[in-house]
Amino acid sequence: MRRAKNNSDSLLFNLCNYAFFTLFTVICILPFYYLFINTISNNDMSSRGLITFLPKGIHLSNYIQVLKIKGLALAAWISVARTLLGTVLTVVSSAFLGFLFTKKEMWGRTFWYRFIIITMYFNAGIIPWYITMMNLKLTNNFLAYILPLVISPFNIILVKTFIEAIPPALQESAEIDGAGYFTVFTRIVFPLITPIMATIAVFSAVNQWNYIVDTIFLMTDSKLYTLQFVLFRYLNEATALASLIRNSQGGITIDVSNMQTATSVRMTVSMIVVFPIMFVYPYFQRCFVKGIMIGAVKG
Amino acid sequence: MPAMTRTATLKTEASNSLYRRKVKNKYVLFFMALPFLVLTFVFSYLPLHGWLYAFYNFRPGIPLSQTEFVGWKWFQSIAANPTQTGEVLRVLYNTVGISTMNILVSVLPVAFAIFLVEIRTEWFKKSVQVLTTIPNFISWVLVFSVAFNMFSVDSGMVNRVLMQLGLVDRGINFLATDSHIWLKMCLWNIWKTLGWSSIMYLAAIAGIDQELYEAAKVDGAGRYKMMWHITVPGILPTFFVILLLSIANFINNGFDQFYVFQNPVNRNHIEVLDLYVYNIGMVGSNFSFATAVSMLKSLISVFLLFVANGLSKLIRGESIV
Known part of the structure; x- marks a missing residue:
């Protein structure tokens, strides 16, 4: 009897525990996933808010176009x-x-x-x-x-x-x-x-x-601005960004539905800033832990 | 026998000459370190001379020798000028409020670690740990970009989903409002650092003697009892050190986070000391007043460090610095 109670108790505990950690992990990762699928999806659909969970009309022109923006x-x-x-x-x-x-x-x-x-x-x-x-x-x-x-x-x-x-x-x-x-x-x-x-x-x-x-x-x-700073300006100066995009697209004929928008540029630059971190991150995860442990010994 | 003596003399000779060389080399070592000491001096100690500017009426472009010496004017104006006093108090209020909230939620990483070790599926535990640490390694600019793309009125994901579900008619303006700024800043901070901060506690839990758990199990202790009576006391010392460090850093709550999230609407509640100093110094060009505030902040922060260190000596018997 007692054992049964303990078991159901434990089951509930485990359930809540797994649910909480799954939820928090999703919250940590979802924004990056959302940005990523929007940068590789059809820009027209993306700007109409149709891309929420799965990428549609995959293309890479955002990444190619964005590097043509002056600066x-x-x-x-x-x-x-x-x-x-x-x-x-x-x-x-x-x-x-x-x-x-x-x-x-x-x-x-x-x-x-x-x-x-x-x-x-x-x-x-x-x-x-x-x-x-x-x-x-x-x-x-x-x-x-x-x-x-x-x-x-x-x-x-x-x-x-x-x-x-x-x-x-x-x-x-x-x-x-x-x-x-x-x-x-x-x-x-x-x-x-x-x-x-x-x-x-x-x-x-x-x-x-x-x-x-x-x-x-x-x-x-x-000429000395860093990527982080440029991204910050793009996030704040919508009009300046729009004119930059117009200039960078002058003379180039691309698929109209994949025309760059302020949002697509912001997302793409964000992804470019995140990628290097994501690449070194899993490989060096062990280093971080080791480093802070040695630091903790000295305090 | 003679061979052995010879080795012995050789050894003493060698270590003698090594000793002589070491004595001679003490300056060589110093000169090797000198370039780095100079760098530290230039970037960490030399700025102290900038405190002089707090006693002048400095305008950028005019050399200090040609500017007017005003003595304690800027410091007095903090207390004497009602508008100035109001501003400084508002900024202090924000600083203290946000820091207090951050200290209150610093128990969350402890709880995170305690509950994470209760998960027995290794791959799940590992993935949670790896994935929740990622936000700690991105910059605040990027956090702002995430906030922008998730919560902006017209193109944010959250507003779109809410509208598609028919829960709201118009997008909610999460970013350009003055409401709940401290709470929002605190939540972003949790999002960014929770996973990372818990690593220290996970390591502390790994260091707890497993025999304690075995003994408790034999004595009939259940899961919660063991968590409360073994795990919690086991990581309390680590928590205490972190808590003392956050007291020492009470008024240094950073610049980046508030700089990227500030806008004309939320300025009243987001301006913490560092941001305020930037806004009056770099944006408002009132260098001397900004230096005076900056100087007071540095002094208070050293004072807090001594307080935290004294507390640590009193309670733990060892210092944190």
């Missing part, structure tokens, strides 16, 4: 460039600096380590930062996308903690054989810390790809 290809290029350059610089610098901080004989090691870590908890504020960037001539300058993000205290902590967990004998034996710091770093340490560097690379790449605050504050030159 969009350049913005994509800027985004890719800042992501690649920024990530490589961040990973290499974090690895090297983290390694240097594991060397106890460094002059003023504790002081300089704290000098970097403190910046995690304190900043001067966004307007003083803007004024500094202005004084350094970093407004409308591509370097402003990369240099400020190179040293992040959190990454330094990750690398330092990771290297300290490696048996010191490995480095010592190389040092006794006369290897300098740089050789020890490139030959011994670097190959051993690839897991943590992969984690930092993913974090850094996602951050670079998504970052928009620097464009908002520092860039007035449209």
Whole structure:
């Protein structure tokens, strides 16, 4: 009797549990699916709101047409460039600096380590930062996308903690054989810390790809706009977008039912912004978890 | 025997010379780190000199040496000028309100993790975890794009479905209204971060000693009893650290989210400190006043960090910084 009650209780619990998680997962994914099917469906049907759950009249011309819009290809290029350059610089610098901080004989090691870590908890504020960037001539300058993000205290902590967990004998034996710091770093340490560097690379790449605050504050030159910023403008400036579309379609004869609309352009650009994240995401899922766990140990 | 002694001397000699080299190299190491220290100085410490601008009547384009020194004028104007005071209070109210809501819902990831481990189907659990984490890795601009495409009046999916079902006659304007802004911001935040925030708790649950559950089962504890008496206490320390960190970040509720969602209609309720500073500094060109507010915010945020750290030392016996 009691057992039966427990079982039905448990069944109800499981049912609610599965229902809730299914629902929340659908809510997380549905918007992306909706955007995607609308970008590959017949634009005329899409704009009349007929595409809700399944794609109809599949075509890819949205993706081809959208890159012809003035400035969009350049913005994509800027985004890719800042992501690649920024990530490589961040990973290499974090690895090297983290390694240097594991060397106890460094002059003023504790002081300089704290000098970097403190910046995690304190900043001067966004307007003083803007004024500094202005004084350094970093407004409308591509370097402003990369240099400020190179040293992040959190990454330094990750690398330092990771290297300290490696048996010191490995480095010592190389040092006794006369290897300098740089050789020890490139030959011994670097190959051993690839897991943590992969984690930092993913974090850094996602951050670079998504970052928009620097464009908002520092860039007035449209040649330096990133994809994120262009998308934001498209979402807000319907009339400007409409004229851009008209210009980009001048002279090209395409199927009338697949003419680009403001909505189709917005959706397509959104998808272009999402795709890279979706591609690296499943592959690196493990990295994220590992990274935050090491970070959590240090706190 | 002599061979062994020789090895021993060789070893000491080697480590002696290693020691000497290490002493000599302490500056070499420093100079290797110097470029990175300079970068940190330039982008994290140098902006502090910008605080000077709060004491001047600065206009962009005119060098600081040629601008008028006004002392504490901007700070006093926050308290003395009624309109200014009203504005700052409104912004503080928004900041505190949104942060409080976010702290209140920070128990949701805990619940999410606790109930997710109760699911025994491995593939289902794994898929939920992977798919619900995705929104965390997209930018706020994209979240806004999602909001726009789902909820806009004429072309949003939700309004279309509602109209097709005949539930509403005209599209509901979800975005360009001033109602329930805090709630909406809080919901978007949950949508974006719930799955990701729960990962930390899932890891904490995985670290709980399985023998505790075995022992409880032997003692006749049911599923709910075990959840309440073993899982919950097991992840409480993790929750506590996260809670303290969110107290430390109480007035830093971010810029992107509110920047992308703001519009002329909802400005009164969406303007948090960071956005307000941007709007008066970059849009309104009142740099000096914006710097003054920015400076006060930084100081309060350091104060809150000390409070959170003190609390942590008091309760957990260890610091969070």
